[in-house]
Amino acid sequence: MGKKGDRSLANEHTTAAPRRRVRPAVLLKGAVSLLAAWLMLAYLIMPMVWSEYAQRHPTFDENPRVTQTADHHPGDPLNVALVGAQTQIQSLMAAADWYAAVGLGLDSDLKIAADTVLSRPDDDAPVSSLYLFGRKEDLAFEQPVGDNPRHRHHVRLWKTGETTADGRPKWIGSAVYDQRVGFSHTTGAITHVTAPDVDAERDYLFKCLEATEKLADQYVIPNFHKQLEGLNGGGDPWQTGGSLYVGIVADEADAN
Template sequence: MEDESEITLPRRRTRVKRVVRLLAIFVLVWFLAAYLIVPFAWDRYAEHHPAFDASPRITETGDHHPGDPLNVGLIGSKEQIENIFKSAEWYPAASLGLKSDLEIAADSVLSRPDDEAPVSSLYLFGRKEDLAFEQPVGDNPRHRHHVRLWKLDRESKTGREEWIGSAVYDERVGLSRTTGEITHVTAPDVDVERDYLFECLEKTGELASHSIDYGFHTHLEGRNGGGDPWHTDGNLFIGVIAEDVP
């Protein structure tokens, strides 16, 4: 008589192979949907719905979702911007891609610190951010402070470069509610991050002045490209970097 264990073993192997096959199919379907099909669908949607375009007060994702609201402005050269963030202990952030998506997911699971964890690209004036900085919180890239900055095509009244940007706090790593891609889930109160950024910049002693453009936003709430809600008091904080700062 054939041993029952000899019959059970092939069946178990067959079940394992079936599970592995199904898992591989699931991962493939998720990848195609999150990184190819859904972004393409949003591109087509945006082409036929001009009213969906981001306003000048809000950034835009690469597949034409409204992005994060603009809430900070700085006046100074690129070198001065980089120097004041270095003094404030904020670090340059890398660009996001599939490889870095997986790396940051692994770093989050394993609680590995990363001072240069990537940020996804957002767009303003038809181009992605010119500069991006971040400040890690603890030893895990799941949560961090970060800001993206774009150089304006005009100069201040004193002939200096002007920058505008969006400061937002990342609460955790998760899946985008709109595409399913791996991304950071952001905190809804963007004013808290705006205030914290300027607190850090003020402490460097390199800001000559700090003013507020009250009522910069007329729409005080919305959702960003990942589907995360945000709300604001509508004010834009503006910092002028001291001219004697290198």
């Protein structure tokens, strides 16, 4: 009796419980919920997220990558961009202790020559013109180094003609360091010789801009350049990792 009873109990415990079937209506309801969630994510939430991102982080894909000289030779590579009104750009650069550079001319040329020989500082020493969109730079700024204009930081900026989603102008430019005065490899004329590492000058400019606390945002567009080295109009070599640095100027109430 004991053994038979034990076998009966074991059979009862080892018998598998019947599986509960999921009703088709429940499966359909779950599928509809998943579909609705996907539609909301793909066609409502993500487009809104990317629209907001694009508004705050405009691209510069339609722009050239390298400036040109007056005789259509390649100039300096583009490596910086700003978003804001012209008055905002000028205010930002002044706050960063960068000075507006004067245009080339007989008076400015004679002045910088004298300042170079006499080792006198020249806050608004001229920069030569480079061209983009068929015109020379709209704005140019520089920051002297020491007491001699032979070497200096400088940047040229062009208004692109494009605006962001909220109507703010886009600017693109080239920041390059003048490391000494020498002879142009292409024309033989006396000119500034530029340092090859244009990324270092780009980084320095943005370090100055960050210190002003007038940037609302900044970001990097990687792989902006596919060609990572070349020669500028004076025959000076340049090299870059390919990134474009973009700064969004704080939207002040007095901007035009």
